[in-house]
Amino acid sequence: MLALSLITSLAVTAAACGSSTDTKPANTGGSTAAPTGSATPAPAASNAPKPALRALQIWQKDDYNTYPVAKVLEDKTGYKVQYDMLPQDKPEDKLNLLIASGEAYDAITTVGSSDFKALYSDYAKRGALVDLGPLIDKFGPNIKAAISQESLDAAKVDGKLYAIPTKTLEFVGNDLMIRQDWLDKLGLKVPTTLDEFVAVLKAFKEKDPGGNGAQNVPLTIKGDSPFIDNIAGTFGLMNSWNDVGGKLVPRPLDPAYKDYLAFTADLFKQGLLDKEFAVNKDANMKEKFSSGKAGVIVLHWADVPTVADALKKVQPDAKMVSVPALKGKDGKMGLSAGAGFDRITYIPKASKHAEDAIKWMNAKLDKDTFKLMAIGEEGKHYTFKDNAYTPILPIFTDERNQANNYLMGVDEKNYPTYWQARVRKDPRLFEAWEFLNVKQPANSRFPDVLGKSPYLADYSKNNGALNTLVNDQTVKFIVGADPMSSLDAFMAKYKASGGDASAKEINDWYSKLKK
Numbered sequence: 001m002l003a004l005s006l007i008t009s010l011a012v013t014a015a016a017c018g019s020s021t022d023t024k025p026a027n028t029g030g031s032t033a034a035p036t037g038s039a040t041p042a043p044a045a046s047n048a049p050k051p052a053l054r055a056l057q058i059w060q061k062d063d064y065n066t067y068p069v070a071k072v073l074e075d076k077t078g079y080k081v082q083y084d085m086l087p088q089d090k091p092e093d094k095l096n097l098l099i100a101s102g103e104a105y106d107a108i109t110t111v112g113s114s115d116f117k118a119l120y121s122d123y124a125k126r127g128a129l130v131d132l133g134p135l136i137d138k139f140g141p142n143i144k145a146a147i148s149q150e151s152l153d154a155a156k157v158d159g160k161l162y163a164i165p166t167k168t169l170e171f172v173g174n175d176l177m178i179r180q181d182w183l184d185k186l187g188l189k190v191p192t193t194l195d196e197f198v199a200v201l202k203a204f205k206e207k208d209p210g211g212n213g214a215q216n217v218p219l220t221i222k223g224d225s226p227f228i229d230n231i232a233g234t235f236g237l238m239n240s241w242n243d244v245g246g247k248l249v250p251r252p253l254d255p256a257y258k259d260y261l262a263f264t265a266d267l268f269k270q271g272l273l274d275k276e277f278a279v280n281k282d283a284n285m286k287e288k289f290s291s292g293k294a295g296v297i298v299l300h301w302a303d304v305p306t307v308a309d310a311l312k313k314v315q316p317d318a319k320m321v322s323v324p325a326l327k328g329k330d331g332k333m334g335l336s337a338g339a340g341f342d343r344i345t346y347i348p349k350a351s352k353h354a355e356d357a358i359k360w361m362n363a364k365l366d367k368d369t370f371k372l373m374a375i376g377e378e379g380k381h382y383t384f385k386d387n388a389y390t391p392i393l394p395i396f397t398d399e400r401n402q403a404n405n406y407l408m409g410v411d412e413k414n415y416p417t418y419w420q421a422r423v424r425k426d427p428r429l430f431e432a433w434e435f436l437n438v439k440q441p442a443n444s445r446f447p448d449v450l451g452k453s454p455y456l457a458d459y460s461k462n463n464g465a466l467n468t469l470v471n472d473q474t475v476k477f478i479v480g481a482d483p484m485s486s487l488d489a490f491m492a493k494y495k496a497s498g499g500d501a502s503a504k505e506i507n508d509w510y511s512k513l514k515k
Contacts, residue, residue, distance in 0.1 A: 051353045052080045053106040053360060056098065058343065059088040060405045068399040069373055069406050076372065077363035079356070086110070092119060099128055102350040106357040109408060112168065112341025114460050120344055121455035124157040130347040133161045135358040142365040143358075146411045154452055155344060164361055164409045168342040169416055170447050172335045172436040174229040176323035177289070177299040177307075181315075182209040190321060194234045194328045201272040204295040217294040219267070220274040222285045226474040227251065228264065229298050230335060234328025235260040238336040239448045240467070241506065248449060248510050250503065252470050252494050258487060261477045268478050278475050290314065296323075301423075301432035308428055322435045325444035335436065335444050340451025345408040361408045370411050375418050376400045382421050389421040397425065450506065452513075458505045462498030469497060 057064055064070055064083030074080055084105075087094050092115065098105070110116040123129050136143050143164065155165040176197075183190060183200070186209055191197040204210075204218040221228055232238055235256040241248045244255070251257055267273040274280065274294070289297040290310035299307060301322075311318045325333040345361070347354050364370060375382050375389060381396045382389050391397070401422075411418075423433045437445070450459075473490050476482040482490075 050078050050080075051356055052082060053353055053357060054082050054084070054104065056084050056086065056095075056103075056105045056108045057405060058109060058111055059085050059091065060402050062402060064405070067402060069403050072373060073364060073369075073406065076366075076369045077360055079360045079363070081360070092116065095119065099123055099348060103348075104350045104352050105348055106351045106353045107345055107347060107361070107408065109343055109345040112166065112343050114463055116344070117341070117455050118457075118460040120163055120346060121157050121457075123346070123348075124160070124162040128349055129162040130349055130351065130354045131160050131162060132164070132347065132358065135355060136161070136362075139355065139358045140362045142362045142367075143409060146365045146367075146370070146413075147409050148412050150452070151341075151412065154454055155341070156454060163344040163346040165341045166343045166345070166407045166409055167412055168338055168340055168451070169419060170337050170339050170445075171433070172337045172440075172445055173300045173302075174298055175301070175335065175436055176228075176230045176326075177297050177304070177320050178323050179210070179295045180319040180321045181317060182295050184319075185209040190323060192324055192327065194231070194326050197231070197323070197326055198267075198272070201267070201296070202270070205271055210292050210295065212293050215293050217274045217288055218272045219296040220280065220285050220288045220294040221277050221298050222280045222282055223278045223475060224471055225298065226264070226277075226471055226478060227260075230323060230326055231264075232260060233334030233336070233444075233446070234326050234332055235263070236332055236334065238334035238446045239450075241448075241450055242446075243449070246514075247507050248503075250466070250470070250494070250499060252473075252491055253499065253503075258484075261474070261484065261487075264478045265480065265484075268480075273478075278479055286310075292318065301429065301436060304432040305426045305428050322432060324435075325440050333444050334446045335440065337445045337447045338451060339447035339449070340453075342404075343407065364406075365409055365411065367411060367414075371414070371418060373406060374400070374403055374410075374415065375421050376403075387417075388424070389418055390424045391421045393425060396421065449510070449513075453506070453509055456502075456505050456509065458498065458501040462502050466494065466498055466502070469494060 055064075064085065070081070070083065091110070095108070095110065096119070099108075110120070120129075147165065147167070151165045151167050152161055155161060155163045178190065178200070180190070182204060186203050186207055188200055188203060189196075191200050201218040205216065208216045210216060219228075227237060236242055236244075237251050237254060237256055237260055241250050242254065243249075264273065268275070268277075274285075274288070276284075280288075285294075285297060286299075286303070286307055288294040289299075290307050292311065292315050297307075304320075308320060311320065325335050327333045347357050351357060364373065375391075376396065376399060378384055380392065381400055382391050384390075391400075420430075423430045453459075473482070477484060477487070
């Protein structure tokens with residue numbers, strides 16, 4: 001009966017879930033020491049043989065069972081694990097069927113996005129998951145030592161903990177990338193204010209330092225992201241929901257939204273913003289920049305090496321640099337930083353070994369075992385000097401590049417520092433990441449507060465459709481397809497389409513968070 005109920009109900013839930021379009025997570029630092037030793041030791045193991053466990057994981061390109069991390073964990077924890085993967089396409093559909101049919105997995109790990117948080121909450125509410133609180137109290141000292149109470153509380157459903165959360169790294173992802181050689185050719189400096197940025201765009205358009213003629217594009221973005229990173233922050237619109245007078249307000253209801261529309265619409269009219277941005281996909285946007293046609297692009301630091309290599313093939317002397325957090329009116333600035341859960345792990349009621357599953361996850365969070373899993377062995381996979389972890393290539397990539405997919409909770413104090421070994425694989429990658437997350441002032445980074453929220457039913461149900469509504473309408477306002485006089489009507493539509501219900505639910509939670 002439970003299975004039949006779940007199949008019906010979860011199909012509805014999956015259809016209703018929307019995915020957030022907020023940017024990803026900014027590094028908050030963490031300890032730079034090379035820690036040793038273990039957290040509070042787990043209860044002594046019995047002499048009984050450990051059962052083989054079954055784990056269902058998110059999709060990755062390599063087989064979990066043969067990837068080197070699997071053997072490391074087996075040796076260190078004593079548990080043999082059979083790993084299966086969810087499909088890359090529509091994983092929620094497969095997950096719903098497995099949960100509803102009572103497939104006996106001992107641990108299930110999914111991404112921590114809003115739609116999967118919704119599924120997790122629904123499973124918990126319907127009695128399909130094991131309450132982990134008592135098991136962690138008895139067998140999870142390392143779990144308690146590694147994962148903050150804030151993270152554990154955010155993973156609770158109706159006051160009970162049904163999942164081990166893996167906290168995302170709070171880093172800034174997207175920023176404006178500008179052609180340094182174009183600036184040099186025109187005798188200009190990298191802009192630091194919004195006014196200086198507009199002046200640079202005008203110079204790029206009028207003086208055409210790239211020699212592109214009619215194809216010259218000062219700034220290019222993609223159509224599904226009309227809130228331009230860094231620029232939106234100068235209006236206080238860095239995230240989809242921002243604190244305005246002590247309450248979280250969505251962008252279209254923020255008083256600054258009208259000013260942002262007027263500014264970007266003016267860029268479009270002047271030809272400073274790509275005339276084709278509304279139809280640009282990610283590939284179109286990157287091609288315009290890497291082919292030398294565009295002078296400024298919105299880019300994630302992880303894409304910097306690939307785009308730089310493509311640009312060099314066309315123009316060997318080309319140089320690009322990140323734009324610092326621009327200051328707008330009254331010095332306002334802001335870069336969006338992700339927050340919340342990268343993934344979540346739970347134990348279905350159908351598990352035959354729930355107690356051992358917690359013991360296994362606890363053993364993985366022993367400080368030495370966790371570090372070995374995450375970045376490998378010093379001298380073999382990485383070097384440690386001046387409080388920095390640097391990967392040894394190619395073995396780090398071969399044996400630890402997908403170690404993050406084995407995470408079931410992290411050492412929240414030290415992992416942000418361990419993780420930096422990953423961005424040191426390429427100097428350009430590290431430079432782009434470091435510029436945004438270390439060299440830029442701390443008050444320029446704004447973590448997405450909603451990433452830390454528990455499952456919110458109305459928000460989860462409405463978020464996907466509302467994001468699409470906002471992005472589509474914002475594009476129409478910018479290109480002039482709809483007049484600014486229809487802004488009030490759009491705001492009313494947003495509220496009636498679930499915006500009001502979401503705002504009430506979100507701020508009921510937010511008011512308690514601030515106490």
